[in-house]
Amino acid sequence: MKVVKGTETIVNPLQKSSLHKKGLCDYVINIASGCLHGCTFCYVPSTPAIRARQSELMSRGVENPQLDWGKYLFLRQEIPEKLDIILSRKRIWNYTPSGKGVVLLCSGTDPYQNAETALITRQTIEVLIKHQKRVRILTRSPRWVKDLDLLKNPNITVGMSLPHLNDHLSRQIEPYAPLPSLRFEALKAGYEAGCRLYVALAPTPPEMDYEEFHHLLSKVLELKPEVIFWEPINARGTNGRRMQAAGLDFAESVMSRDAWANSFVHQWEAIERAALELDCTERLHIWVDAELEHYVPASKLQAWFYRPTCERWLADPYSPLDSYPLIDVESISNR
């Protein structure tokens, strides 16, 4: 299928999110449908955001919204304008202990995948700053570095997905996303500029072992991220078939429940051991999966659901929960 591009309208771009379960946010804004990075493991197409709109996407020229993930992008250009109106009228803001009232860009696409999405993202962040909202950016693209003037803000944290540092492997697993080496350089630029940072070591391929986690963590710690999220590749929806189609040897093992769970548990132990060795356990945040319930003790699993991260935000006078200390902005810019 040829790449299909276009625009679409959305009634309310500010969606309440269940991602406080992972310590990420209470709201999400997705500035587009589809993602040109087309990572083979991506499970966004199996979420309601795409599943519920299959026929609509097909009517717009997408042959198979599941298997053609990565070959369509519909921009939501009206978001900044609509968001400003919504936030001007909004009186109640959702705060959970683990979501901390944060707005995430994005959960279902990459906010900086090209110049057009980057422009919408920039304008959206400007609106969020105007309304004093906490913002979390999550991207695989170094393009955000062009917005450092905006992103160096104590109420914004920028995170990149960096599951490993192997550029060659990345071409197989996430062939259209910028290389991990470029992502690392972008994070370094953000660190040097004084941005608040976090890293998502996600999703890691099943063959990664203790030595690789140790190396990855030690490199990432050079950037002093406030939190380091981790999860392995999980098979969801059609991602197993897309990984197989990409010729990934490990795809089959991820698709078997036992093999996947055993690998998850093994990697979990390995990354915790590496974090202990590197003295960064307080920053490591595990994204567990409910499907592990027969493979790890319930208490170990439950300890990670809805757990607040160790991140600190500017105190917010509108938050019913807010007892977080003010960030010392000087200490961030002087790192």
Ligand code: SF4
């Ligand atoms: S960048 Fe994120 S949203 Fe886009 S395909 Fe990759 S995992 Fe999915």
